Amino acid sequence: MPEIFFGKDVTDWSVRRINKLFRTHDESHLWPICGEFNVTERAIRRLRKAAQANGATAGLEYAYALNQEISHIILTTLNGGTMYTLSEECPECGSDEIQVIDRGRNEETLKFENRCLCLTCGHDWHETEDDEVNHE
Numbered sequence: 385m386p387e388i389f390f391g392k393d394v395t396d397w398s399v400r401r402i403n404k405l406f407r408t409h410d411e412s413h414l415w416p417i418c419g420e421f422n423v424t425e426r427a428i429r430r431l432r433k434a435a436q437a438n439g440a441t442a443g444l445e446y447a448y449a450l451n452q453e454i455s456h457i458i459l460t461t462l463n464g465g466t467m468y469t470l471s472e473e474c475p476e477c478g479s480d481e482i483q484v485i486d487r488g489r490n491e492e493t494l495k496f497e498n499r500c501l502c503l504t505c506g507h508d509w510h511e512t513e514d515d516e517v518n519h520e
């Protein structure tokens with residue numbers, strides 16, 4: 385498992401410092417959230433509530449939880465997801481708990497590209513659709 389988030393080793397970091405790091409890298413302006421709300425702030429609030437009930441975490445454990453919560457919020461925003469990955473399984477860990485989290489046309493190849501996320505290990509990757517696939 386990587387211990388690096390956004391290029392930083394957060395092992396001994398405080399919750400406050402990790403929050404700041406994730407806020408800096410927030411992508412709420414991108415699809416599918418498109419600026420409707422701030423994903424990072426929502427995830428931080430949820431973890432704060434969870435900490436009141438279950439006790440606080442910090443460092444790596446907190447960073448993983450925050451990363452997972454952000455992914456979870458993004459995926460539920462997709463309303464159950466009508467989009468399916470082309471890959472059968474995660475190339476990193478082999479899990480089949482994978483989902484498309486973004487989609488767009490490559491300006492150079494004019495092919496559609498999916499960005500996929502593994503729900504098990506958090507690995508994300510791109511895959512390209514073949515031309516004969518019906519996009520409607």
Ligand SMILES: [Zn+2]
Binds near residue numbers: 474478502503504505
């Ligand atoms: Zn995986």
